[in-house]
Amino acid sequence: MPTVAITEFTDPGCPFAFSAEPHRLRLRWLFGDQLEFSERMVGLADTRQDYLDKGFTPEKAAKGAESLAAKFGMPMSEEPKPAVAATVTACRAVVAARQHATEKQWPLLRRLRHLHFAGPLLDDPQTIRDAASFVGLDPDELEAWMGEEATERALREDMLMARDPTPAALALKDKLASTPENGWRYTCPSYEFRTADGAAFSAPGMQSSLAYETALANVAPGLERRAEPEDVTEVLAWAGFPVATQEVAEVCGISHDEAHEKLEAAGAVAEPVGRDAFWTLAA
Template sequence: MSTARPSGESSRAGRLTVTEYTDPLCPWAWGAEPVFRWLRGLLGDRVGWRRVYGILFDEGEEPAPDPAAETAWYAGFVREVSGHTGAPYAARLARVGASSWPASLVAKAAEQQGDAVAARVLRRLRESMFVAGEPADTMELALAAARGVPGLDPVRLAADAASPAVREAVRADHRETRDPLPEALAPDWPGPHPGTAKETHDGQLRYALPTLVLTGPAGRRVVPGRRPPREYLDAVAAVAPGPALAGAVGELPAGEELLALHGTMTDPEWRLLAPGRPVPADAVALATGNGPLWLHPAEAAVSPWPATSRASR
C-alpha cells in the first residue's frame, strides 16, 4: 500500500495541501459541505485543494431486485444522515443513483474552466440528488444540472466530459480512492460517520466519503468522515504549525457576499459561515424535505430546479 498521494500542489515553503475524497451523490459528502466551505474560506488561497471523485455508485454493481423498495430504503437513509448533518434532502427521491460516473466526469471536466466554475458545477450536481431528488446519474442529466452556471462554457463542458483524458482522470481518482492510507483503516473513529475505510462491492477497500488528507511541512493528517470543525483546524495546525500559516486564516465575507460567492446556501451553512447574520431579504427559498435551500437572485434566475418547488420566505 502506498504511503503518499499526489496533491496537485507542493507543500514546500509552508504550503498546505488538502485532498478531498468525495462523490457528487454521497449524502455524507453533501452534509459536510458547510464545514468544507468554512475551512476553504478561512484558509483562502494559501491552501491547495484537490478533489478526488471516489465513485460511490460504481459500474458493475448488481441492480436492485426491487428498485422501488431500494429507493424507499435509501430515501430513509438520506433522512437519517440529514438528522446528523442538518442538510436538506429532497422531498421526493426519484431513485437511487444508478452510477456516480456521469456526475464525476462532469465535475472533473468543469475543473478545466477554473475553480469557481468547478465549485458551482459540483454544487449543482449535489443538489440534483439532495434538492431536486433527480440524481444526475446519466450524462444528459449531469450536463443539464450544470446549465446556466455563471462563466460556464456548456459546449466545452460536454466535450471535455466525453474526452478520454477526463475519463482517465476519473479512473485515476477511482484507483486512488481504493488505495487508502493506513490511517484511514483505524477502526475507532468516533461519531455517527466514523470514517473507517469501506469495503466495495468487489472486495476492495476505499476511503469513506468524504475524507480529507492534509499535507504540510510537518507531515500528514487523515481526517475521515464528517468531523466537527475543530478537528479540521487541529489537523491544519499539526501539519502546518507555527508561522507556516500565519495570516492565512481570514475573515469570512458578509452574508450577501457569501450568497453571491456560492450561489446557494443551506441553513447549516448560514449558521457556520455567517453566524448571527440574517439571510438577505432578496434571497430565494427553494423548499426541500428539511428546510430551504437559499438561492442568490441571479442563481434563482438560471436554476434548473423546478420553480414550483420554491417557497415563500
C-alpha cells in the first residue's frame, strides 16, 4: 500500500493553523495510516514583546479570533486576554514530546491549541502542564525534556526548516511570510507531500480539503479512500479527543449547522467555547 509523508509546518499559537484543523482531520479519516504526518514548529514568537513590537495587541488578537471563528467555524474565545502569548515555549514542549514520546507529539500539540483558543495563555507554564497531563505525559518529565540541549537544537532546526521553503513554495509567495532577514518562511499550516519514489507536492499556507486531496491524487493516485462517516458519533468515537462542530462537518461532508443539529440529537456532550463548541461522546 502506498504511503505519503506529509511534513506540516505549524505553530500551536497560530489561529490559521487551528482554523485548518478540520481539513487535517478529514485527511486522516479518508486515508488513515497511508499518511505519515511529521510536525515541524515554525516558532512565531519567542516573547510576548515580539507581538507587541508588531502592534499585535490583545484587543487585535480578540478581533482576529472573532473574524476567523465567523469565517472558518472553529471555536475560539473572542474575549481579550491579559497578553498576546509567545508561542516558542509551547513549540519547545511539542518538540520535547517528539524527542522522547513521539506518539504524544500530535496529541500534545492539539491539546495546547484547544486550551489556547479556549482562553488560557499558551505561554503560561500551567497551560503546558495541563496539556501534558491531558494526553498522558508527566508534566515534570516534559519540563525536564524541554530543558535539554537536544530539544533546543531540534526546535531551532525546525525553525530553520520553516524558513527554507521549497522552490515550488517560493513560487507562491502570497502563501508565505517575509522574514526580518529578507527571506521567506512557511505560514501555518503549510504541507509538503512526498512519496518513497520521489513524487512531491508543495502546499504552502492554509488550503482547502479539496486542495489537499488533489495533491494526494497527484503524488499517490493509488491511495485507498475510506467512505465518509454515516453518523457524526463515528467521528467522536474515532478521534480520541474533543472535536469541534466544524471538524465533524468537514469529515462528514455536511454543513456546520447540520453537524451541530446531529451532534445535539445524538446526545453528544458540548464544551462551549466562543460562539461554538467542542464535542465528546456521552459517558
